[in-house]
Amino acid sequence: MMSKKLSFSLFSLLLVAVMILSACGTAATPVPATKAASSQVEIFSWWVGPGEADGLAAMIKIFDAKYPQYTIVNAAVAGGAGTNAKAVLATRLQAGDPPDSWQAHAGQETIANYVTAGQVKPLDDFYNSTGFASVLPKTLIPLISKDGHPYSVPVNIHRSNVMWYNPKVLSAAGVTIPTGGFASWTDFFAACDKIKAAGKTCLSLGPEGFTAMHLFENVMIGTIGADKWTGLWTTPPTTDWTGADVQAGIANYAQVLTYTNSDASTLSDWQPASKMVADGDAAFNIMGDWAYGYFANAAPNGLALTPHTDFDWTPTPGTQGIFVFLSDSFVLPVGNKNPDGTMAWLTVAASKEGQEAFNPLKGSICARTDCDPSKFSEYSQDAMKDWTSETVVGSLTHGVVAAPAWQTKIDTALKLFLTDTSKTADFQTALAAACKSDGTCK
Amino acid sequence: MRHKFQLNLPQLILAVAIIVLGFSTMYTLTKTQLTVFGNDFTSIGLLISGLIFYVGILIIVAMYQDETVLSIAILIPSLVAVAIFVYGFILWSLRVSLSAWQGLRPDYTFVGLKQYIELFSNDLRFNIDIRNTVMFTVLFILACLVLGLGLAILLEQRPKGENIFRGIFLFPMSISFIASGVVWGWLMNPATGARLTGINLIFHFLHLDFLIGKWFTTAMPWGMAYTVIPAVWQLSGFTMALYLGGIRSIPEEVREAARVDGASEFQIYRYIIMPMLQPVTLSAVIILGHMSLKIFDLIVALGKGDIRLDVPGIYMWTTTFSGNNYAQGAAIGMLMLISVAVLVVPYLIQNMRSETKL
């Protein structure tokens, strides 16, 4: 038991503490909780790598100049090709604490996710008052709208159907690319045979993360064409998932895989596959146009190669005249802390100035059609011309045409197919089942 | 001693003072905010003052001179916390797993065991997961136990520099699973010919070319076995430490007595030390087992989405946060929990029984 002396001293100490604490308590003036919060605008993305982080920083700088009363909180979380960010975002949305805006792929990824759940607001007024609608390509707006209301502000456009190649490897094997690119996958396979005979890998491929699906969508579009591709995703689909078109696409996919590097699944990401082309170990690599920055930029983030000499590009086989796009966009949340801050951010993201600052650094082109080409690289200038003239279709891999649940099922079916590429019929059945599970197919 | 309230005045005053302190602080904090160095500590302040309040109550309870009651009273905060944060949340997860929740808007419509049935009957990916996780768990636990025990016995021979060796074997535990997966992915790279690299290159250098292999890209299902290597690298040192502790806690007199009786070192290990290490093995199996059944970061970093190396933890993550299929994700989570329980509960029961016997 405690001695009397000890308990008495403790007791007095406590009395003193009680007095001090209550004094402090009453003295502490209630801090208005919202004061600090309403000057902050929390932007959520997964742009942490070189290039993309720089682009975001440039846009933030413009924002700071235009709206000094707000501070941007750049809450970017990387990892898992965006799944970590998506997890953090999802938990916050469930808890009722949305950030002031977040990055989402324009298209079904936004619509099926956030619009259906009522977590973002339509942007009709914004589009009208800023005139944003008039500077976006007409084919784009329906793809980012639901029931005629647009729901996101696209800041950039990336192109999926680009095939990069090493001119030296091609000439050494005696392969020439027809003007405008290979007209069909059959022509491409003929070229591959020549490359193989010369001892090089024809097409380099990365790990299963997203590169396999990226290749798949390009093979499919190149086989069945733009209209039929779009027809796969309409409600109901006008292209039959169980039909001969899809079957032909799967057959081509199975065949193209025979021309890829056997260690694809061990590569750390898409960059080592692209590097195989740069190093001359492979002839071709199909990857979105973010690869341009990897090839051309200075070290340490790029390989500092010379366009047309060390590397070059052509549309993926069968896709001339087609622009397979993906777009990063920002949304207007429901119930965030600083709605005015969000509108300010969206204004900057939609502005010519903002997009011209962001895109050259990220390696993409503006979603707006009126950006100044001189600020962009040679490749991007070509892309800008194509964006306004070619047929625009959406990417599967990057969230435009299919809802995330559907895309995940396709991804699982694709990965299972990769374990045994002879099971083409099973793959097609699984794809049809994935469509049914989404509710688009009956 | 039961229900003998022994009034102790200084103690009572102390208790009351503490109760008043706690209560008044709690009350003040509900009215105003507590800002320390620009951080909002109101909630933490409330928590702490609540605990102070509770301490005061405990002092009063102590005056009842009933240790059982006091013991339970002290345990109550922990039990409440576990009840909420473990059992409450698991029940939520159970509810979701029995629902039809797909998409970002919660949907608790009851559909019974539909998710579970689909996982077991229709789902090729889940079948791969089950096979992979069983293989991983068995190999991982066995390898850690064998290697850990082996290293412990080696270090028990008191070589010079024992501390350094111990530190080397224990160090990998401090590295994050993600980094470990990345590095071992490089080491186990299966490329051949001109692109030979990693451990294969070392084998080639040592003229051990027959050892060059495909590592974790080996055809299903054996590729999964190789993913055990980084996990064992990280946790075998910890198992070794467990066994070292166990061996060294066996009194030297016991071993001396055996030696006097003419037993060889080997016999001492086999018949005296090993049986006495059973409790250590039990603890190791529990800790290693629950880690392996929930394994996630490591496989993601190593396999990068390769479905041949899929495990339930990854499937649950992808289907929940990429596919927005919360119901299926919750079902997979519940199955993971059940699998750990199935592994560990028998051991626990056996352990409880043997304890009460003593």
Place this chain on the structure above:
Amino acid sequence: MRRHVILRVLLYVILIALAMIYLLPVYLMLLTGFKPFNQVDLKTMWDLPTTGLYIQNFIAGFNQLSPNLMNSLTMVIPEAILSSLLGSINGYLLSKWKFRGSDLVFSLVLFGMFIPYQSILIPLVKFMFTIKLYGDIPGLVFVHIIYGIPITTLIFRNYYAGIGTEVLEAGRIDGASLTGLYRWIIFPLSAPSFAVVIIWQFTQAWNEFLFAAVLTNQSHWPVTVALNNLAGSQLVQWNVLMAATLLAALPTLLVYLFLGRYFLRGLMAGALKG
């Protein structure tokens, strides 16, 4: 005698070979950490850096991680200390003051170790948000302490089970109460077990990513989230990542070095015996 020498030599040979194998990945991490980005390639994995030791990686890594270092430290140190204290008290009560059903209670508490944390993320975030502990370090400390209760209780309970009751009997005869026994007898004997628990909790909390990413706002991110951002994006700078990973592992290494002796003593005293 000769046999003894041969065996001894064999012992060292085996140990050194094993040590080299265990250090191989660390060597690779160091090697990569000292290379500039354009020399980082699978093909040249084992090549030494051609342009000297590129320490900019470590500097860059440190710059990336240092804002979050304070967050991690202010989170992990209180968490490790508090959760070990809590585990000690719980373990003491559950091993020395058994009441009817205390074993069942212990098993129920232990079960909490087995839940997959991904599956309780959403209710956890919702709850933390409701009690206003979301977004900042104290909330993360709170969560780690609670989820640490099962294993810290396990370790201490097993440890105290190994302490004979004679010691306590003596104290009781002298008139000590439940709390008195803890304060004057049990607690002083607990140093080795505290070492085991603090090391384990420190390592777990320091390397923990999931709760850290989901429960804290950007300004309060611990080191693991910053490290993860280095590891996953469109273009990963492997050299900086490796350097940063090694830097991030240093604090745990220091804890091992400091508490390592006690760690072993703790295990020796049966902290993790069944």
